[in-house]
Amino acid sequence: MKIIGAEHSQVLAAKTARILDAELLSAEFRSFPDGELYVRAEASGDELVIIGSVTNSDSLIQLLLLIDACEAEDLTLVIPYMGYARQDKKFRPGEPISARAVARALSQGTDRVFTINVHEETVLDHFTVPAENISIAESIGDYIRRMIPKNPLVLAPDEGAADFAADVAKSAGCEYDHLQKTRLSGTEVNIAPKNIDAKGRSVIIVDDIISTGGTLAMAAGMLREQGAAEVHAACVHGVFTNGGYARLASANIRSIAASDTIESGASRISAAESIAAALKQR
Numbered sequence: 001m002k003i004i005g006a007e008h009s010q011v012l013a014a015k016t017a018r019i020l021d022a023e024l025l026s027a028e029f030r031s032f033p034d035g036e037l038y039v040r041a042e043a044s045g046d047e048l049v050i051i052g053s054v055t056n057s058d059s060l061i062q063l064l065l066l067i068d069a070c071e072a073e074d075l076t077l078v079i080p081y082m083g084y085a086r087q088d089k090k091f092r093p094g095e096p097i098s099a100r101a102v103a104r105a106l107s108q109g110t111d112r113v114f115t116i117n118v119h120e121e122t123v124l125d126h127f128t129v130p131a132e133n134i135s136i137a138e139s140i141g142d143y144i145r146r147m148i149p150k151n152p153l154v155l156a157p158d159e160g161a162a163d164f165a166a167d168v169a170k171s172a173g174c175e176y177d178h179l180q181k182t183r184l185s186g187t188e189v190n191i192a193p194k195n196i197d198a199k200g201r202s203v204i205i206v207d208d209i210i211s212t213g214g215t216l217a218m219a220a221g222m223l224r225e226q227g228a229a230e231v232h233a234a235c236v237h238g239v240f241t242n243g244g245y246a247r248l249a250s251a252n253i254r255s256i257a258a259s260d261t262i263e264s265g266a267s268r269i270s271a272a273e274s275i276a277a278a279l280k281q282r
């Protein structure tokens with residue numbers, strides 16, 4: 001098996017290749033003077049794996065070009081972060097189902113696809129090749145156990161993320177709950193854990209994506225008011241758009257961790273072990 005990483009997934013590709021003892025291929029990425037992207041990869045073989053996140057429109061084009069450049073008998077595409085997945089339905093008439101458009105395009109020329117904690121698993125149905133989602137909840141749980149050894153409380157920011165929080169907490173060996181929003185008046189809302197008192201606890205809020213950080217910053221402020229001893233944040237995909245990281249850091253969140261599905265200085269958790277395990281089993 002040979003592994004090749006897209007430009008912004010190089011570290012994750014290298015880590016995965018090391019775990020699998022697979023050959024790591026390199027590629028050239030640049031752009032033409034008019035802004036069009038150029039990719040060159042001498043990538044051929046029986047079994048090839050491309051690892052590339054879609055973090056913006058350029059990385060999507062780059063991935064399409066990389067797939068086209070590869071000459072393999074069997075091509076697996078790992079999409080650690082699948083951007084555009086949040087537009088998974090027509091919210092208003094006339095809108096595209098962006099997740100479907102991206103999934104269809106990335107299916108061309110590949111034999112199978114893996115995503116990591118994709119926003120909604122129903123998105124997998126839009127790929128025209130077999131597609132599977134990998135959860136790195138266990139790795140996030142391991143990180144929490146090392147980071148907060150004394151009785152942490154894992155919290156999901158809403159009910160939708162409660163199952164993910166449950167998986168994380170199982171691996172961390174601790175309690176979990178989800179935050180519930182109660183409207184107090186036309187202008188006031190209270191956000192508190194549904195069942196467990198956060199007073200005096202080290203709380204870690206976990207979510208699939210941190211984008212602007214708005215959801216977590218508000219929750220952290222409320223938890224501090226409710227007497228939480230300290231608040232931490234961890235997510236799979238650290239998008240941190242629009243000053244998102246700084247928004248959390250200035251909201252008194254003690255630590256902020258993301259995985260390397262989007263490589264950044266906040267990538268303290270790696271998806272490599274989970275990707276390697278999935279590739280071994282396929």
Ligand code: R5P
Nearest residue numbers: 207209210211212213214215
């Ligand atoms: C929403 O469905 C996701 O799970 C995240 O909660 C959301 O993307 C976070 O967004 P933000 O960081 O901008 O509040």
